[in-house]
Amino acid sequence: MLSVYKREFIDLALSKGVLKFGEFTLKSGRVSPYFFNIGDISSGNSISRIGKCYADLIQSSSSGADFLFGPAYKGIPLVVATSIALLKYYDTDISYAFNRKERKDHGEGGEIIGQRPSGNVLILDDVISAGTSIREAYKICKRSGANPVGVIVSIDRQETGLNNLSAIEELEEELNIEIFSIVSLDDIIQYLEQNGNFQKQLASIQRYQGEYGVGSR
Numbered sequence: 001m002l003s004v005y006k007r008e009f010i011d012l013a014l015s016k017g018v019l020k021f022g023e024f025t026l027k028s029g030r031v032s033p034y035f036f037n038i039g040d041i042s043s044g045n046s047i048s049r050i051g052k053c054y055a056d057l058i059q060s061s062s063s064g065a066d067f068l069f070g071p072a073y074k075g076i077p078l079v080v081a082t083s084i085a086l087l088k089y090y091d092t093d094i095s096y097a098f099n100r101k102e103r104k105d106h107g108e109g110g111e112i113i114g115q116r117p118s119g120n121v122l123i124l125d126d127v128i129s130a131g132t133s134i135r136e137a138y139k140i141c142k143r144s145g146a147n148p149v150g151v152i153v154s155i156d157r158q159e160t161g162l163n164n165l166s167a168i169e170e171l172e173e174e175l176n177i178e179i180f181s182i183v184s185l186d187d188i189i190q191y192l193e194q195n196g197n198f199q200k201q202l203a204s205i206q207r208y209q210g211e212y213g214v215g216s217r
Contacts, residue, residue, distance in 0.1 A: 002190060005056035009154070009182050010191045012049050016040060019188070021201040027129060028161070030212060033204035034188075036155050038074055038126040051081025052089060053182050054124060054152060058082070059090055061180050063150045065122040067115075068096040069141055071133035078124045099140055117146035126154045128167045128179070138175055148177055155188075156181035158214045166214050185209060 002010075013019035017040050024035040041047050058065065070079030079096040086092040097114030123137045134151055141148045156168055156179075163170065168179045189209070192202040209215070 005053045006183050006187050009053045033208050047081045051085040054082040055085035064120050066119045067121045069121050069123050070098040071137040072099050072101050074126045075124050117141045117144040120149045121146045123151045131171045151179040153181050156184040158185045159212050
């Protein structure tokens with residue numbers, strides 16, 4: 001059974017067009033029957049609800065984190081919304097920072113905006129494809145003397161890559177870090193199975209998962 005925050009997240013993703021169904025060509029060349037883009041969130045109400053979902057997962061993950069870091073660009077609103085949600089719903093005041101894509105030599109300068117990462121850090125992002133932004137965030141935190149203890153993303157596609165590992169499994173192995181997701185493809189399938197309005201989309205996703213999913217190895 002899906003947890004409340006998972007169901008709320010999928011409800012929001014569908015209603016705001018963050019989760020779309022159709023035919024989408026990925027960087028890998030695969031044609032996916034669904035696409036997820038948290039960049040389509042553009043209102044205070046929506047981003048605050050997303051932040052609460054991240055906060056709910058942080059509370060249930062027992063990561064021991066005391067700092068949030070958001071890779072530019074999509075991680076930036078996520079760490080802000082999540083830190084607000086942690087204070088509002090869990091009475092937890094947690095510091096955050098994010099990086100620039102380009103270093104700045106004037107004004108405040110540097111690559112980091114916000115407090116310098118310290119302590120046990122959770123890195124927040126939307127999805128992991130190549131993992132480039134997560135690797136860079138991990139390096140920034142380590143250079144600052146912080147200890148990255150985990151990563152939270154919106155969705156785990158549970159899809160194998162060229163080396164037969166999913167993108168998340170590959171990063172976990174490379175960085176020796178645990179990666180959590182608000183929802184997985186299995187969660188989305190379960191949601192669609194319980195909703196009679198998405199049977200065509202469900203069949204397409206199940207076929208795709210059967211061909212490329214981690215369970216097909």
